[in-house]
Amino acid sequence: MTDELKRGLEGVLVAESDLSYIDGDVGKLVYRGYAIEDLAADASYEETLYLLWHDELPTRAQLNEFSAAMAAERELNDGVRSVIRELAEADEDPMAAVRTIVSSFSAFDDDADADVTDHEANIRKSRRITAKTATAVAAYDRLRNGNEPVEPREDLSHAANFLYMLNNEEPDDVLAETFDMALVLHADHGLNASTFSAMVTASTLADLHASVTSAVGTLSGGLHGGANANVMRMLKEIDESDKDPITWVEDALDDGRRVAGFGHRVYSVKDPRATILGAKSEELGEAAGETKWYDMSVEIEEYIVEEKGIAPNVDFYSASMYYVMGIPIDLYTPIFAVSRVGGWIAHILEQWEDNRLIRPRARYVGEMDAAFVPIDER
Ligand SMILES: CC(=O)SCCNC(=O)CCNC(=O)[C@H](O)C(C)(C)COP(=O)(O)OP(=O)(O)OC[C@H]1O[C@@H](n2cnc3c(N)ncnc32)[C@H](O)[C@@H]1OP(=O)(O)O
Numbered sequence: 001m002t003d004e005l006k007r008g009l010e011g012v013l014v015a016e017s018d019l020s021y022i023d024g025d026v027g028k029l030v031y032r033g034y035a036i037e038d039l040a041a042d043a044s045y046e047e048t049l050y051l052l053w054h055d056e057l058p059t060r061a062q063l064n065e066f067s068a069a070m071a072a073e074r075e076l077n078d079g080v081r082s083v084i085r086e087l088a089e090a091d092e093d094p095m096a097a098v099r100t101i102v103s104s105f106s107a108f109d110d111d112a113d114a115d116v117t118d119h120e121a122n123i124r125k126s127r128r129i130t131a132k133t134a135t136a137v138a139a140y141d142r143l144r145n146g147n148e149p150v151e152p153r154e155d156l157s158h159a160a161n162f163l164y165m166l167n168n169e170e171p172d173d174v175l176a177e178t179f180d181m182a183l184v185l186h187a188d189h190g191l192n193a194s195t196f197s198a199m200v201t202a203s204t205l206a207d208l209h210a211s212v213t214s215a216v217g218t219l220s221g222g223l224h225g226g227a228n229a230n231v232m233r234m235l236k237e238i239d240e241s242d243k244d245p246i247t248w249v250e251d252a253l254d255d256g257r258r259v260a261g262f263g264h265r266v267y268s269v270k271d272p273r274a275t276i277l278g279a280k281s282e283e284l285g286e287a288a289g290e291t292k293w294y295d296m297s298v299e300i301e302e303y304i305v306e307e308k309g310i311a312p313n314v315d316f317y318s319a320s321m322y323y324v325m326g327i328p329i330d331l332y333t334p335i336f337a338v339s340r341v342g343g344w345i346a347h348i349l350e351q352w353e354d355n356r357l358i359r360p361r362a363r364y365v366g367e368m369d370a371a372f373v374p375i376d377e378r
């Protein structure tokens with residue numbers, strides 16, 4: 001037992017994993033050995049999920065079977081629909097809504113009572129949770145805007161079907177492929193905070209729904225997944241201010257504010273996902289004739305890298321890219337969850353393969369030997 005204190009568990013190894021590897025010094029990310037650049041360019045989200053859940057890339061036949069089985073789970077049952085409707089009526093924050101909705105899935109899951117050691121049941125639940133999270137986010141957005149949810153279609157990919165359900169319009173190939181790529185890029189990232197919280201919950205032998213629900217709550221915070229929406233809010237605030245982007249950022253830093261979308265616990269250089277998303281943001285901006293958000297982002301990046309030595313993370317360029325795609329700002333983090341749910345599940349399943357309760361210690365710095373005073377004598 002060591003008494004060395006590692007605040008924020010920085011650099012502490014707590015598990016072995018063969019899911020994803022990050023070299024933060026050179027900006028390298030791989031899923032099961034495959035470079036993120038290759039997966040982003042050529043693999044679909046379903047293919048990536050198969051890789052994460054089943055150890056290897058699927059053959060065409062395996063992928064077709066896997067994708068069809070996931071697509072068959074897209075529909076929501078009436079119980080979940082009414083939960084979503086009530087949350088939308090209450091105008092719940094979208095990430096809080098996702099947390100509650102994911103939790104509610106278990107009430108209607110045929111395998112809810114299966115033991116956590118039942119791998120086949122876990123895979124069935126994994127497919128359901130992943131498929132239904134996308135449907136639920138789209139339905140939530142429609143209902144809060146006074147529209148009826150759009151029923152999922154099984155003939156579309158996970159990405160295309162999500163955009164179809166969100167907009168009640170089949171996306172063109174560019175939009176569907178871009179969104180699919182975003183899902184691939186966000187699917188896994190080592191022991192990030194939300195994945196770790198899923199693992200902590202799973203390590204108690206709480207079930208998949210409990211573990212994923214923990215993770216959704218953890219992802220919502222502004223230091224983690226919540227940063228993507230904060231980036232876009234910042235870009236809009238700058239645009240509406242009378243300051244140029246550099247002055248705005250200088251003032252924010254002088255006020256002790258953090259600039260959303262910059263900095264990372266593991267990367268000391270630019271996040272490789274930000275490089276890919278930046279290029280896509282530029283491409284989509286040019287195609288839409290609106291490069292303002294991308295240009296502003298580049299200006300901010302150049303300044304912060306130069307002045308502060310802090311590089312952009314995944315959340316920086318996804319913001320301007322989603323904005324050009326017409327996705328509502330407060331859905332950016334729910335969309336992160338729509339993808340990352342696959343990574344959470346992969347780590348939960350890996351945790352259960354060789355489970356040990358996760359339970360660190362705190363150094364006690366409180367009082368000792370306090371004399372207890374009965375309540376009426378205090
Ligand atoms: C999907 C994701 O979760 S990616 C991360 C998304 N989060 C964000 O973009 C929010 C903004 N970023 C941050 O707050 C941080 O960089 C984190 C939380 C991501 C990582 O934090 P940590 O590893 O704990 O680094 P820490 O907070 O110790 O920062 C180190 C130094 O860099 C500075 N710094 C780090 N990020 C930023 C930032 N975005 N803006 C300004 N300064 C920053 C800190 O002030 C600190 O400086 P100091 O040593 O002079 O006090």
Ligand SMILES: O=C([O-])CC(=O)C(=O)O
Pocket residue numbers: 188189190191192193265266313314
């Ligand atoms: O790894 C982290 O700490 C945060 C992150 O980039 C992610 O979860 O994708």
